[in-house]
Amino acid sequence: MSVGENIAWFGRSSRDGLASMNANAYIGIRLGGLFGPAVFGVTAAGVALPGVAAALRAAPGAVVWVLTAHALALGVGTALFGRLSDAWGARRSLLLGSAVLAAGAAVCLLAPSLGGLVAGRAVLATGSGALSATALSLVAATAPERRPGVLAWYGGAMAVFSAGATLAGGLVTQALSWRLTLVLPALALLAVPFCLPLARRPGSGGRVDLVGAGLLAGAASAFLILVQAANLGLDAPVAVLVGVVLVSSGAGLVLRVRAVPDGFVPRALAGDRAFLGASVAGIGVYGGLFATMWVAPQVLAGTHGWSVPAIGAWLLPGALLGVVLSRVAGSRAWLLPAVAAAFAACLVVAGLTGAAAALVTAASLGFPAFSLAQVVLTARMSARFPVERRGGAMGLLNLAFFVGGGLGLGLAGALSRVAGLTGALVAIAVLPLATVLTARAARKSAPDSGREHGSPVRGTGLGDVSSARRS
Secondary structure, three states: OOHHHHHHHHHHHHHHHHHHHHHHHHHHHHHHHHHHHHHHHOOOHHHHHHHHHHHHOOOHHHHOHHHHHHHHHHHHHHHHHHHHHHHHEHHHHHHHHHHHHHHHHHHHHHOOOHHHHHHHHHHHHHHHHHHHHHHHHHHHOOOOOOHHHHHHHHHHHHHHHHHHHHHHHHHHHHHOOHHHHHOHHHHHHHHHHHHHHHOOOEOOOOOOOHHHHHHHHHHHHHHHHHHOHHHHOOOHHHHHHHHHHHHHHHHHHHHHHHHOOOOOOOHHHHOOHHHHHHHHHHHHHHHHHHHHHHHHHHHHHHOOOOOHHHHHHHHHHHHHHHHHHHHHOOOOOOHHHHHHHHHHHHHHHHHHHOOHHHHHHHHHHHHHHHHHHHHHHHHHHHHHOOHHHHHHHHHHHHHHHHHHHHHHHHHHHHHHHHHHHHHHHHHHOHHHHHHHHHHHHHOOOOHHHHOOOOOOOOOOOOOOOOOOOOO
16 A cells, blocks of 8 residues: 555544544533433532522421432433333433423422422423433444444533532522522423434334332332431331331332333343442442532531532532543443542541542542443443343433432431531442442453343453444
8 A cells, every 4th residue: 555545544534533533422412411410400409408498488307308309200200211212212202201391390480389399399300310211222222333432422421510510500599599400400401402313213112011110119219218217307107107118119019020021120130130230330429429419518618618609610620530531431441440449538538537628529539430330331231231121221220320329318418417417428438339349349240241232242240341442
């Protein structure tokens, strides 16, 4: 090959590579914009709670339901619409979810009482879960050779949303209204027109196991309410009743899985060790981040005298780190346990010292851990299940993640009553540590755990996520 031919070949390759990168970025950022605003429902909304309590004359314990209802409905909505996207197709799921999200936002803006506001938040979160599930379904359905590049940009977008939530919540609450802060997840509606062209795959037309969905929703909701009993101020009789719902729903779900192998929770999925390991890994990251984002702003504002905008601004570098690490996570999946370990260590230091720098560092490491969990775990599970089942599997996976976030909030609230806000972080460090241990164990898993469904083996456990060359 002559020098001229070499130069021409290099030029064509460069143009093709740049075009592929731009296409992956466009898809990943669009889908990140569809899912990303969901994180505003907890982290940004927490800034608005004092305004809610003052305007609606509600007790602080009662106002926590604004966050709890959102966490419950977001997880359940993600699981439900993940399965619906498999059965109906992503387009119908996306349009229905958009309508639900818009309706919930309208209720939140107009609700005259705390009860109405909590109901509106539940509806809004269900719609937000629908859009999140659709985004995950579309990411998982991306062609294997393109998926790593799309996931890199998707994870970067998620890091920006998670790190910017506190700043956005503070600015909107101070400059405009706490009501607008509570409906920030509705920003995902702006991404819907750009994502509709991606939602071309038709559904399988299969029936959705509503009984199984109801049992799962009951069990997950009861569990989250119980772990946040201290924050919610539940009386003993109410807590016992919720416990009965948890046990009965959980037992019913186990029986349902055994009786209906292809139900809402497929029997094969419930016994899949790789799926369960990915769930634990995500629970650890989400639980640690949600707890940190509940504790850190309170300590930085109350003890160190920082303003909410200042807190939000200092957390933004975590978004940049998340973007950078997401770009390279496809070929370096060990980054997830490494960052999770650093996150856990910083939580211990922040808990023992209470220093502002330690708190900011811990939170800033939580954001890249969050985006890496999305990239690594989504890639692994996308490669594991057939296309017609991926939406439901990803929905259930993210239900586990959001339950983990609620678990972190509940533990932080309960522990802060005994050990103080910063002291609670020392115990919370166990959650991201679970991510580290799970990821290490997964690297020793069976050889077929890394297989793209219907393709040759490409890796093992959570340690190898690239099913094809990164774009």
